[in-house]
Amino acid sequence: MTATGKYLRIVLGIAVIAALIVVPMNFNRYGLYILSQWAVMTIAAMGLNLTLGYAGQISLAQGAFVGIGAYAAAIMTTQGMPLIAALAVAIVLCFAIGWILGYPALRVQHHYLAFVTLAFSTLAFLVFRNEDWLTKGIYGISNIPRPNVMGFATNRPLPFYYFCLGSLGIVSLAMWWLIRSPWGRAFVALRENPVRALSLGIDTRRYTLMAFAIGSALGGVAGTLYAPLTQYIDPVPFNLSLSLDLLMMVIVGGSGFFFGPFLGAMIAVLLPEWLRFTQGYYLMLYAVAVMLLLIYSPTGILGILDRYLAERRTKVASALRAVAKSRLETAP
Amino acid sequence: MTAVLEVSNIKKSFGGIKAVDGVSFDVQEGEILGLIGPNGCGKSTLFNCILGQLAPTDGEVKVDGKVVTGLRPSELNRLGVSRTFQLLQVFPKLSVRENLILAGQEHQGNMMSRLFGPSDAGLTAVADQMIGFFKLDHLATEAAGGLSYGQQKLLDAAMAFMGGPRLVLLDEPAGGVNLTMLGDLKERLAAINREKRATFVVIEHNMEFVMSLCTRVMVMAEGKLLAMGTPAEVRANPAVIEAYLGH
Numbered sequence: 115m116t117a118t119g120k121y122l123r124i125v126l127g128i129a130v131i132a133a134l135i136v137v138p139m140n141f142n143r144y145g146l147y148i149l150s151q152w153a154v155m156t157i158a159a160m161g162l163n164l165t166l167g168y169a170g171q172i173s174l175a176q177g178a179f180v181g182i183g184a185y186a187a188a189i190m191t192t193q194g195m196p197l198i199a200a201l202a203v204a205i206v207l208c209f210a211i212g213w214i215l216g217y218p219a220l221r222v223q224h225h226y227l228a229f230v231t232l233a234f235s236t237l238a239f240l241v242f243r244n245e246d247w248l249t250k251g252i253y254g255i256s257n258i259p260r261p262n263v264m265g266f267a268t269n270r271p272l273p274f275y276y277f278c279l280g281s282l283g284i285v286s287l288a289m290w291w292l293i294r295s296p297w298g299r300a301f302v303a304l305r306e307n308p309v310r311a312l313s314l315g316i317d318t319r320r321y322t323l324m325a326f327a328i329g330s331a332l333g334g335v336a337g338t339l340y341a342p343l344t345q346y347i348d349p350v351p352f353n354l355s356l357s358l359d360l361l362m363m364v365i366v367g368g369s370g371f372f373f374g375p376f377l378g379a380m381i382a383v384l385l386p387e388w389l390r391f392t393q394g395y396y397l398m399l400y401a402v403a404v405m406l407l408l409i410y411s412p413t414g415i416l417g418i419l420d421r422y423l424a425e426r427r428t429k430v431a432s433a434l435r436a437v438a439k440s441r442l443e444t445a446p
Numbered sequence: 447m448t449a450v451l452e453v454s455n456i457k458k459s460f461g462g463i464k465a466v467d468g469v470s471f472d473v474q475e476g477e478i479l480g481l482i483g484p485n486g487c488g489k490s491t492l493f494n495c496i497l498g499q500l501a502p503t504d505g506e507v508k509v510d511g512k513v514v515t516g517l518r519p520s521e522l523n524r525l526g527v528s529r530t531f532q533l534l535q536v537f538p539k540l541s542v543r544e545n546l547i548l549a550g551q552e553h554q555g556n557m558m559s560r561l562f563g564p565s566d567a568g569l570t571a572v573a574d575q576m577i578g579f580f581k582l583d584h585l586a587t588e589a590a591g592g593l594s595y596g597q598q599k600l601l602d603a604a605m606a607f608m609g610g611p612r613l614v615l616l617d618e619p620a621g622g623v624n625l626t627m628l629g630d631l632k633e634r635l636a637a638i639n640r641e642k643r644a645t646f647v648v649i650e651h652n653m654e655f656v657m658s659l660c661t662r663v664m665v666m667a668e669g670k671l672l673a674m675g676t677p678a679e680v681r682a683n684p685a686v687i688e689a690y691l692g693h
Binding site: 292294295296297299300302303306307309310311312313314315316317318320 | 497519528535536539540547548553557561563565609
């Protein structure tokens with residue numbers, strides 16, 4: 115049964131990837147823009163999913179890291195530097211700032227930690243808005259070029275979408291590997307029982323800082339894709355509401371599930387578009403849908419699936435036990 | 447014989463309450479020391495002070511002759527001092543095997559080798575051996591949260607042994623465990639003590655368990671050391687009977 119399940123999953127995975135490559139070929143410019151945005155936001159949400167979903171540390175600052183990455187990309191590429199250099203700067207910068215932002219998490223938890231990270235989010239926004247010499251303030255930075263990837267220009271929407279999709283692929287593989295490594299296990303230990311983790315020799319301090327730093331660095335990666343996607347940035351998209359959006363993506367998709375951010379970002383980015391036919395009501399409908407979902411399943415959409423699979427497993431196991439027992443009883 | 451653990455004059459106050467009030471004792475290598483006393487007499491607080499979970503108000507703890515007071519629990523653990531908790535402390539979402547791998551993974555290599563090394567940190571075989579030893583074979587891939595209370599208690603104990611500790615402090619290992627499993631647990635602990643020369647300090651209310659497992663028993667009352675001796679001596683001590691065993 116598990117073998118067929120595995121094949122089913124592989125086939126499903128290949129089908130989804132193929133669809134993500136083939137179907138958008140005849141999308142219009144706007145459709146590709148939305149889909150690229152999904153890929154970018156998924157990367158940012160994956161970072162937050164590591165910090166919050168796996169390691170259990172709440173952060174309301176992920177949007178700020180997307181902003182830092184976006185500004186790094188915008189400033190550097192408009193000066194003629196390659197995007198890859200901006201990516202390196204964004205990763206190092208966000209990793210370092212994320213590490214520092216992790217220190218409060220060693221002292222405070224839950225909503226107190228949320229407030230600390232919220233304050234950082236506000237601080238970052240003020241820097242984006244007020245430090246004109248660096249960020250051009252409210253006028254923003256325009257004409258952000260799109261990169262050449264291995265000799266291919268990504269100026270047109272479809273190649274740029276493939277660039278985002280490819281980046282998402284690379285980040286996904288890295289994340290998959292990270293959460294399967296002993297680090298991933300230590301992050302989960304941090305979330306589930308930090309006191310016990312400490313007594314098992316796990317340096318909870320270092321892992322907490324790592325969870326923040328890596329999660330933030332992924333926010334930076336998303337930012338370096340966001341800038342060339344929109345080709346114009348100003349401080350507004352990186353205010354607190356982006357952090358809240360990303361938090362919602364993680365929670366709605368399923369916090370602590372690998373595919374949670376993919377689903378959450380899809381809902382947050384695509385659903386408002388699909389609901390557009392309802393005109394003025396779409397945001398309300400969207401809000402109600404999110405509320406209903408979280409009441410029904412606080413662990414998000416993948417939480418529903420997980421519960422269903424767990425129940426089925428239990429049923430199968432108890433059926434097998436019953437069969438074994440009846441065999442035992444009827445044995446001569 | 448060398449003292450694995452030397453505790454001298456440990457004190458811990460919470461506000462005006464002296465939870466532990468000047469306790470000193472040594473534990474020799476290979477010994478199983480029982481620690482008994484009425485509820486609230488400071489046993490668990492003493493454990494927490496020894497293990498760095500609480501900072502003692504006063505006093506000193508030495509492991510293998512080295513002062514360890516002020517070390518973090520994780521550092522102490524990597525020096526070979528392990529523990530179990532009074533209340534269940536397994537990681538419910540991880541499988542039994544994952545719980546055990548987690549319990550051992552920080553005892554080898556460094557952060558980088560753990561990141562770039564194999565995902566099981568090379569511990570699957572060791573974990574499975576431990577699973578077999580604690581008779582949890584059929585449960586290896588089950589989520590720990592789905593196990594019965596007694597099974598989780600066994601897993602909890604097994605986790606304490608993953609890093610190959612020299613000294614293990616067990617806080618009520620028998621609490622809530624049924625009789626059959628209790629026998630298993632006792633036999634397992636005794637075997638590890640014999641074969642690995644692991645030293646134990648055991649807090650326990652189950653007298654039969656303490657008296658049959660331990661080589662020496664220490665009795666605490668109101669934060670102080672009341673008596674110390676072989677199980678037979680302690681059982682016969684009038685002060686102990688008065689404070690604890692009499693009712």
